[in-house]
Amino acid sequence: MNLKRYINFTRDRSLPIFILLVCAMLTQFSCRKPFEPTLNSPQTGYLVVEGFINLKGVTSIKLNRTKKLEEQVVYKPELKAKVQIVGENSTIYEVKEKTDGLYESETLDLPAQKYHLKIKTADGKEYESKLIEGKPTPLIDSVSWKREQNGVEIKVNSHDDQNKTKYYKWTYDEVWEIHANVLANLKYVKSNIPGTNITYIGVARRTPEEIKQVYNCWQYGSSNQILLGSSAKLSKDIISSPINFIPNDNVRLAVLYSINVKQTALDLAGYNFYLNLKNNTETNGSIFDHQPSETTGNIVCVSDTGEQAIGYVGVATIQEKRIFIEPMFNSNYKFPCNTDILKIFSNQDTLAKYAPNYQPIDYDSPSLQSYIIVDSRCADCTFWGDNKRPPFWPN
């Protein structure tokens, strides 16, 4: 890691710094100016197709549009498109629009033949992916993890006895339990009298179930890097590839962590597409380091050959495997919050002042007239996550 960091430093930083230096030396002017090229990126953007044709199960296709650099929006879903899986023998399977540019098919079990995806967008343009042979994905043998000095490395292991898979792609979803910094035994009691502007009228003890609602939460994550592996160089199709690394002090390792790894097989063209995309967008530091290259795939616009489209739609099955990782040590992970502990008397003015930003955690006196409040971010885990227990979560 160190090595890479320093090499990149030497290469990436030197020239811009030097140029700025010369600028400063000579002119005292800033030589860096905004650069706004006039581009022929279309107003609507190019269609971006993400997903693959799942031979056994639900095919999920995400459609979005490329956007101009200056546009603030993160994700521009493509709505109201008509998506179909079409077999070589012209069998058609509909892939129906769900929400936000996500399109899903029924649970299918497709017979062995070549398939491709056909898309007709709302603006009437028709797109097709290349007709390709389905590629079954071998089972994930295991998802293993190993505690290194700085954290936990998670690896995926798989093999193909028939030596046919060779190119692998992984994604993962992760979920981990979190606990609030402090236990909140109390809760606010809200006014149930309509028409007044008094919201909070006092506090009450929480039931054990209610305590859990603010103490046990879950956070979710997913892979945002392209994870690829190839065994093409090996005489046997065996693969073992690191897919995630969790540093020791990360919240993921505080209580319980779970990762669900999804594996799909790629053909060579798909592998090259993802490798290029990875190199283009995950290792680019500055213009002085790598010369980027264009992103192409196997989607073409058949109604307008000049229209570009991005994405690679393969045909494969998917394999999943979930594991849980328990922290080895008692984690002392604390969410960032104001650690002051306040003691207040129960009156409406005080309540109005502190609620709901502060959370009562316990009574201060036997009289129950004063109680301890803390920053809600310390006591209410819903600030940080979701308190709905995932169905697969162990008790």
Next chain:
Amino acid sequence: MISYNNRIYRLVLKAILIAICGCRFICDFSVRAYCQDVSPEKITINLKNATASEFSKELEKTGRYKIFFDSLIFDSLRVSVAVENKNINDILEKVFTGTKYLYSIDSYGNVFLTKNVVISTNFTVRPNNKTNPESDKNAYQVLTDLNYKASKINSPQDASLENKIYEIGLKSYGSKLGKATISGYVKDAETGQALIGVYLRSQNDKNSTTTNEAGFYSIELATGDNKLIISSVGQKETFRRIKLYSNGKLNIDIKSDAISLKEVVVVQSPKNLQRTQLGIEKITIQSIKQVPTVFGEPDIIKVLLTLPGVKTVGEAAGGFNVRGGATDQNLILFNESTIYNPSHFFGFFSAFNPDLIKDVELYKSSIPAKYGGRLSSVLKVDTREGNERKFGGTAGIGLLTSRLNLEGPIVKDKGSFILGGRSTYSNFIFGLLPNSAGYKNAKASFYDLNLLVDYKLNDKNKVNFTGYLSSDASNLATDTVFQYSNKNASLKWSHIFSQKLNSSFAGGFDDYEYSNKAEKDSVNSYKLAFNIQQTFFKTGFTYYIHPKHTLNFGTNTIYYQLQPGSFIPLDKSSLIIPKILENEQAVENALFLSDDFTLTPDISFDLGLRYSHFTNLGPKLVYNYATGLPIEKNNLVDSTSYRKGEVTQTYKGPEIRFSTRFAITNSLTIKAGYNSMRQYIHLLTNTTAISPTDIWKLSDKNIKPQFGDQVSLGIYKNLKKNTLETSIEIYYKRIKNYLDYKSGAELILNEHIETDVINVNGKAYGIEFFLKKPSGKLNGWFSYTYSRTLFKMDNINAGELINKGNYYPASFDKPNEATLSANYKFSLRFSVSTNITYSTGRPITIPIGSFYYAGSQRALYGDRNSYRIPNYFRTDLSINIDGNHKINQFAHNSWTIGVYNLTGRDNPYSTFFTSQQGRLNGYQLSIFGSAVPFINYNLRF
């Protein structure tokens, strides 16, 4: 010196005159003038306050006389004269009586105007003078005796006078042989330095030759009387009269044209028409010094960029691109040494000290067979030799750099040295910057040192030593220090076997290295180093086998040793894990033979063949990749370990160098050529500019050598008595196995470097228009080039296609480029130079948008190099002021004052995109966003 010689000749002259007192020449034996033997032309002239040149022009109008004078001496002369039908003696007598000016007239009507001393003219008597053959013979006998005595010492004559007849060979042979060969050196009369590339031709036989690298020439002529015309750039055309009996030697001393006799029509050598090769640009240091550059430091490489077909990606970029070639495809030779990094300060200055350089020659198309190893060009930087006759030096003070050079004889007229150095004091500039600039701790230093020694052992043997050291260290206000240096030493021995065969043997050692260090943080302190060394031995022979054939042949051997990279902790507390890549070594051998064949004076051929052979040697661990699959880490099968000295891979092949010339008229020539080249060493860079971490790589099993060939055609037309040279050259070039880089390539400390590069094929073509006025009050050149350089990667098995397998422009593809580089001499001491450059902006790859994929926002890049940065335009201006030219002062000084980028145009150098608050923002960087003034002071002593 001159006056001393004159005095001697006057004495000789008197002796001769006394011996031949019957001669009818002596009609007026006044101190002032000797008369001529033919009836004088009657001249009518009416001048008022005319300069010497106006006066001489008036006299020359008669067509009978040619006036020679040194305009410096005569610049204060004003002539007022009104005469009718007088002969020239009377006019001159009238004009010069009572002044210190003297004149003499020879029998050809040449009039020599001098001050204090008179030029003798009686050597010019023709032996076939009808009037008194006997006395003429006597006169010649005297001369011959003198020469005979000289030749008895068995040393060649030094011919420095135009109107003296030099007798060569043994008179006893008479003129019976019909043909004889003369040979010798051509030297600068003032410094004794051998002159290279001087063109000599015989007036009678139309035979011609050119001096070789040692300044040596050999030419076969008809015996008897002959006139040898000598011309070269920087020297005015001159001639020597010879009487040839048999084979012999003649060294020719010619005067430098530093102060040209501006009114005498200088007929420059029409070398651009005479030589067979095409695509050759030669620039003298005088021209280089006239071109304004940033900071005012004369800069070879920046001047090269004004020539057609030579481009750069930007102002800060080190290196240059010739006819679509990459920066690593130029062989840069400093005398015999190869310079791997020719720049200081990452490319801002070239690392050549202008005071030591004689001239620079760039071969763009016809590359002589003796050079090889690079695809695009050969840049030959030749140093001058030190003054063999007296000690002296030069010094220069500029805004950022200063230089000092000392030179002088080791043994008078036998050997000399030059010791030169340059250094910067930019650290001082950093100190002046305001704190807010953030460069308080910045350091940048560089220097270069040169030691040049030449020594003539005897007439047949000469040795030259070249020592070169350049070094850079800068930290750029970071905790990383970038250091790099070139070290070169070479020794060359020139030996003359015979008049027809001479040779040179050169050996040496070249070294380039960098080492970047980060020391501040001891836990992370490291040293990243790279080193390339080459040991070379070259032989070259020139065999004047036949008047129509000159053979050049020889060998080249280079032994390369590379340390591709080491990354080591700097001290004990560092936690850096050391990584040292295995060394590489290889031998490159080449044999060459070429024949310069003159079929007729109008048709000539240069036929060259070079055979190069490259062997990569162990010890080395070579990785093997699955055949038919892209060379990627994923496809690595196994590896082979080679022992020391074992051959890991061999590449070889012939290279053809052919050019031909056809002179249609005296001033119009057509040339054509075909050239092929092989390159076995590559610079690994995927940045647009050469960066201080770029490394060189030898060809091996997985990295194929590059191959390139070029066809070119040129039309050359000289106008106005060769004072205006015009040319159009067209070329088409193919490039095979050029190394381009995969996206995300990691080039440093990469054991599998082959997995991050791809071989692409390219083509380059263009048309170059060139107009040059080498001399005159207004001199300079204008060039316009239309050219394209395109690459193509269409092999699906080699990895992801670039631009769908279509041709894409190289990062230095700038189709339209026009440059004007001009100098106007208002007087001998005051001149103004300008440099105007326009070019299309260079191609860049930029994101044309962004999209969401695989869980992240991703930049959408368009086709590679499909966008261009804005067009480039720059104007520079400089004023050169020379101090007075009095010969007897201690030092001569000069000033250069100018402005770089006069219009202050903000020319973008590059663009970059960076993610800020979730947005991708684009920026453009310019290096000189405003006008940059400079001043330089030079001293010669």
